[in-house]
Amino acid sequence: MTVIEAPRSRARSRTSFEMYSWIFMRMSGLLLVVLVLGHLLIMNVLDGGVQRVNWGFVAGRWASPFWRTWDLMQLWLAELHGTNGLRTVINDYAVRDSTRFWLKMLLYTSAFLVLVLGTLVIFTFDPSMK
Amino acid sequence: MAKAPAGTLYRGRQGMWSWVAHRVTGVLVFFFLFAHVLDTALVRVSPDTYDKVIATYKTPIVNLLEFGLIAAVLYHALNGLRIMAIDFWEKGPRYQRQLTYAVLTLWFLLMAGAAQPVLAHTFRQVFGS
Numbered sequence: 001m002t003v004i005e006a007p008r009s010r011a012r013s014r015t016s017f018e019m020y021s022w023i024f025m026r027m028s029g030l031l032l033v034v035l036v037l038g039h040l041l042i043m044n045v046l047d048g049g050v051q052r053v054n055w056g057f058v059a060g061r062w063a064s065p066f067w068r069t070w071d072l073m074q075l076w077l078a079e080l081h082g083t084n085g086l087r088t089v090i091n092d093y094a095v096r097d098s099t100r101f102w103l104k105m106l107l108y109t110s111a112f113l114v115l116v117l118g119t120l121v122i123f124t125f126d127p128s129m130k
Numbered sequence: 131m132a133k134a135p136a137g138t139l140y141r142g143r144q145g146m147w148s149w150v151a152h153r154v155t156g157v158l159v160f161f162f163l164f165a166h167v168l169d170t171a172l173v174r175v176s177p178d179t180y181d182k183v184i185a186t187y188k189t190p191i192v193n194l195l196e197f198g199l200i201a202a203v204l205y206h207a208l209n210g211l212r213i214m215a216i217d218f219w220e221k222g223p224r225y226q227r228q229l230t231y232a233v234l235t236l237w238f239l240l241m242a243g244a245a246q247p248v249l250a251h252t253f254r255q256v257f258g259s
């Protein structure tokens with residue numbers, strides 16, 4: 001007398017990818033608490049918040065390797081954590097295999113572009129532009 | 131005998147709604163991150179272009195959206211910590227409901243504290259000096 005259907009996941013993959021993904025969500029989340037909440041506190045709450053943000057403000061912060069490193073780590077961890085989170089969401093709601101496939105391709109392409117663009121901007125920022 | 135639940139639908143109470151909110155905030159913040167990397171990339175185009183786009187962030191409506199974004203990130207972060215407490219702390223599962231209320235209380239207090247510094251400028255602009 002089975003009341004609840006067996007889970008729909010296909011017992012195909014024998015690797016522990018999903019376990020590492022589960023651990024990664026938690027470890028990156030822990031680091032993001034410091035990185036993201038610190039970022040919001042500094043950028044949006046203290047000393048006038050966004051009202052004081054402009055190109056010169058960014059240049060001032062990125063003069064320091066500390067903040068560049070902070071922003072680089074924040075970029076990579078948030079983008080990977082968010083992408084992996086969205087992968088789960090797509091797996092949950094996309095019913096047709098082809099829909100799921102194309103949504104994930106779109107997701108991975110956008111994540112790749114965001115990571116490349118963001119990393120390039122942090123590394124090639126030119127303070128002499130002004 | 132109770133009716134069989136359809137599919138894998140999650141029918142909890144606080145547990146279900148805190149999960150729904152975690153998912154919704156996570157997806158929202160992810161989309162914002164996409165836009166935010168693009169706007170910040172403008173620092174590489176020219177100081178002028180960057181400043182023009184950032185100026186739109188300083189308007190009352192976007193300032194309100196910004197407050198909403200902070201609310202979403204803060205909820206997701208605090209609830210994420212609750213998830214980790216349930217997963218890794220031996221007493222976590224037993225106190226999961228209390229943890230939910232702790233998350234909501236802390237979220238509310240921190241948002242109340244953030245309201246003045248984040249929204250003061252808009253408040254002055256909209257309601258006069």
Ligand code: HEM
Pocket residue numbers: 022025026028029030032033036037078079081082083084085086088089152153155156157159160163203206207208210211213214
């Ligand atoms: C600030 C610190 C953060 C913490 C502590 C945190 C924590 C977590 C945890 C523990 C999960 C896994 C939930 C599970 O496996 O059931 C998760 C899921 C998720 N997170 Fe975060 N996160 C944080 C920041 C972010 C950011 C910045 C984004 C967006 C870029 C994001 C987007 C997501 C998404 C889309 C999911 C998937 C939701 C789901 O499957 O329902 N998170 N988060």
